[in-house]
Amino acid sequence: MTESEFLAGYDPAAYERPALAVDLVLLGIRAGRLAALLLRRSRQPQAGLWALPGGFVGIAETLDAAAERVLREKAGIGRARLEQLYTFGAVDRDPRMRIVSVAYLGLLPEAAFAEALAGGAGLAAATLVVPWAGEAGGPVSAGTEDGAPLPLAFDHADILALAVKRLRGKLDYTDVGFALLPEHFTLRQLQDVHAAIRGAPLNKSAFRRRMRDRGWIAPTGAREAGTAFRPAELFRFDRSGQF
Amino acid sequence: MTESEFLAGYDPAAYERPALAVDLVLLGIRAGRLAALLLRRSRQPQAGLWALPGGFVGIAETLDAAAERVLREKAGIGRARLEQLYTFGAVDRDPRMRIVSVAYLGLLPEAAFAEALAGGAGLAAATLVVPWAGEAGGPVSAGTEDGAPLPLAFDHADILALAVKRLRGKLDYTDVGFALLPEHFTLRQLQDVHAAIRGAPLNKSAFRRRMRDRGWIAPTGAREAGTAFRPAELFRFDRSGQF
DNA sequence: CTTAGTTATACTCAATGTGAGTAGAAATCG
DNA sequence: CGATTTCTACTCACATTGAGTATAACTAAG
Numbered sequence: 001m002t003e004s005e006f007l008a009g010y011d012p013a014a015y016e017r018p019a020l021a022v023d024l025v026l027l028g029i030r031a032g033r034l035a036a037l038l039l040r041r042s043r044q045p046q047a048g049l050w051a052l053p054g055g056f057v058g059i060a061e062t063l064d065a066a067a068e069r070v071l072r073e074k075a076g077i078g079r080a081r082l083e084q085l086y087t088f089g090a091v092d093r094d095p096r097m098r099i100v101s102v103a104y105l106g107l108l109p110e111a112a113f114a115e116a117l118a119g120g121a122g123l124a125a126a127t128l129v130v131p132w133a134g135e136a137g138g139p140v141s142a143g144t145e146d147g148a149p150l151p152l153a154f155d156h157a158d159i160l161a162l163a164v165k166r167l168r169g170k171l172d173y174t175d176v177g178f179a180l181l182p183e184h185f186t187l188r189q190l191q192d193v194h195a196a197i198r199g200a201p202l203n204k205s206a207f208r209r210r211m212r213d214r215g216w217i218a219p220t221g222a223r224e225a226g227t228a229f230r231p232a233e234l235f236r237f238d239r240s241g242q243f
Numbered sequence: 244m245t246e247s248e249f250l251a252g253y254d255p256a257a258y259e260r261p262a263l264a265v266d267l268v269l270l271g272i273r274a275g276r277l278a279a280l281l282l283r284r285s286r287q288p289q290a291g292l293w294a295l296p297g298g299f300v301g302i303a304e305t306l307d308a309a310a311e312r313v314l315r316e317k318a319g320i321g322r323a324r325l326e327q328l329y330t331f332g333a334v335d336r337d338p339r340m341r342i343v344s345v346a347y348l349g350l351l352p353e354a355a356f357a358e359a360l361a362g363g364a365g366l367a368a369a370t371l372v373v374p375w376a377g378e379a380g381g382p383v384s385a386g387t388e389d390g391a392p393l394p395l396a397f398d399h400a401d402i403l404a405l406a407v408k409r410l411r412g413k414l415d416y417t418d419v420g421f422a423l424l425p426e427h428f429t430l431r432q433l434q435d436v437h438a439a440i441r442g443a444p445l446n447k448s449a450f451r452r453r454m455r456d457r458g459w460i461a462p463t464g465a466r467e468a469g470t471a472f473r474p475a476e477l478f479r480f481d482r483s484g485q486f
Numbered sequence: 487c488t489t490a491g492t493t494a495t496a497c498t499c500a501a502t503g504t505g506a507g508t509a510g511a512a513a514t515c516g
Numbered sequence: 517c518g519a520t521t522t523c524t525a526c527t528c529a530c531a532t533t534g535a536g537t538a539t540a541a542c543t544a545a546g
């Protein structure tokens with residue numbers, strides 16, 4: 001039997017299958033803190049709770065393509081740096097039916113984050129407080145800017161916590177820090193982003209030295225404008241630096 | 244409408260769904276090199292090629308549970324340290340139908356690896372040569388111990404490459420190195436394992452110093468037996484050391 | 487019993503990276 | 517012009533690492 005003969009007689013039916021979805025953790029910096037974009041659920045189940053933008057994976061659609069589609073359709077964002085995070089498969093994570101969800105992490109520069117919020121897609125920004133919750137990524141507390149807690153739907157608190165954990169882990173040896181900044185930025189802004197992701201302050205001179213030595217940043221020659229005091233030099237991300 | 248009323252009327256049918264599977268990358272050390280357990284495909288499609296042990300996810304089965312079941316049923320291994328790796332969702336990755344596969348990484352101590360090989364489940368050991376293939380985890384070349392290449396089925400070369408990449412990334416700050424060793428081991432053995440995973444040699448004194456300073460290892464008081472020369476001290480993994 | 491051979495273990499030393507602090511430069515505002 | 521505030525460039529101590537050397541411990545050969 002050749003391979004094509006075999007395929008002709010193959011029956012793809014068989015067993016009951018879990019539904020497959022993608023959920024997007026879209027992170028940005030808001031008022032100096034790490035924040036995520038959430039949608040308020042208007043329908044049952046768990047109406048009124050806050051959820052990650054998500055959607056089902058089409059039968060002829062790549063996981064990455066599904067994530068990009070959800071980014072456009074549910075979050076109203078044209079483009080973002082998306083990266084697969086983890087796949088959540090608890091049996092009872094959704095009360096409707098068995099849904100396995102592939103979580104994606106997306107990073108938005110501050111401007112894109114604000115634009116998405118204003119875009120009318122019903123998105124809200126949740127400020128994240130993520131204590132260092134150990135290996136598995138413990139639950140996260142999400143809240144509005146003034147501290148009111150936002151209750152999260154399904155297992156989305158776990159997903160958010162894991163996203164922050166992943167981000168923290170990649171901070172030191174990849175360019176994730178730059179993905180949250182505009183094209184031109186000051187060293188102070190870069191440090192603030194790193195501090196927001198880590199949830200802990202950094203040594204200033206060591207940070208500047210490290211960033212410059214690694215060759216990740218290139219001076220633009222321009223300087224910050226509109227500051228009350230000495231304006232800082234503007235840099236841009238230099239992709240030619242090694243990773 | 245309450246949540247339970249809503250659920251009663253919910254129709255879980257709807258769209259055609261991808262099939263969901265798990266595939267296991269079971270790694271161990273063999274003759275000082277990193278090796279994976281593979282199964283030779285006896286049936287179409289891709290009969291004769293070598294594949295990772297895998298299976299479909301049951302409708303009421305967790306992803307982790309499916310991985311453990313495959314470990315038992317397909318690889319004949321009772322227990323191993325399993326960890327989710329990545330989910331592969333290319334549309335044409337399996338010619339039979341759309342199959343999305345959640346890959347798991349499993350680490351076996353040298354003895355358990357050899358036992359699995361002898362277990363009669365039809366497993367073979369593939370020595371892995373994984374050049375540092377960049378971010379996405381390029382293809383890997385798998386071969387027998389004497390160098391003959393083993394052609395891999397589906398996208399399993401990508402999965403293997405990503406597994407090795409993940410292992411390398413976690414080597415410095417987690418206990419993965421110990422998962423490939425017996426309970427008692429010498430510093431030399433530990434260094435060899437690290438070298439095999441990295442695919443590059445290590446500085447001997449710096450390595451010893453680092454391992455001892457981190458408090459990951461505790462002396463057992465015993466010494467190696469049966470060596471031709473000075474026997475090395477035996478250590479064990481000390482879980483109380485911080486991570 | 488002695489000695490050569492081989493590996494384990496413990497040192498030293500230089501180079502590099504980091505935490506912390508100080509001093510001068512550059513801008514705005516009163 | 518001077519006060520104020522931040523940016524930027526220094527220095528210094530300390531920890532970590534790469535590299536090399538010396539000594540200890542054991543077996544096997546003579």
